[in-house]
Amino acid sequence: MKIETKFLGEMNIEENEIIQFPNGIPGFESIQKYVILPLEKDSPFAILQSIEHVEVGFIIALPFVFKKDYEFNLLDEDKEELKITDPEDLITYSIVTLKEPFNSSTINLQAPVVINHKQKVAKQLVLQDSITNPLRYPIEGGVS
Template sequence: MIIETKYHGSTNIDEEQILQFSNGIPGFHDEKQFALLPLSEESPFFAMQSIQTSDLAFIVTSPFLFFQSYEFDLNPNTMEDLEIEKAEDVEVITILTVKEPFENTTANLRAPLIINRTNKKAKQIILENSEFQTKHLIIREG
């Protein structure tokens, strides 16, 4: 399937890899399908590209690459919604706010995206009672 993208132009994607957000994501409730496209071959960053809207893409990454102590428990409702049966099915990514200079880029650790790797169902959750915020610098000095 060929889609128009914000960062990659016309791109061929595998339809089986499309992430399905049954309720969209906060602020974009009509956007229900996204593809994860690497920004470059060696990059830990991806464009989470809307299938429907070519100019809508979020820069995302695995939070565990930058925040080794990042952890939380998934609530049973999320596990049921995404049909998660085992821990290996779960992938966690976080949306970045890219800034200039890049050292000022932040990750939203309060609202991670949870993906079931097996069926590609996905959902953004809000972590309640968490010390994590919506803007954590991904590059820390020192």
């Protein structure tokens, strides 16, 4: 199917690539269907694009690339919502806030986007530990 995207124009996606956010993303609760669009091969960055609203797209990144010791615990209710049977089925992203110059951009470690890629269901968590997992973690220093 063809979709319009915020950053990449018109794209072809497969139906099985659609990820459901049953509760939406905070601030975008009514938008529940997204797709992940890679930017470049082997890049830690991608786009989380709504397939319902062209103007809703987020730059996301693999947080472990920028903070090797990044960790958090999933609550039982999160595990249930994400239909987890195997922790290996999960992929974690963080939303990027772009700034000029690019190396002053930040990633949000306080609200990771956790995706069960097998079940195609996802949730943005809001963690309580803002000291260990800050809202604005600098990506400066580049990909390691």
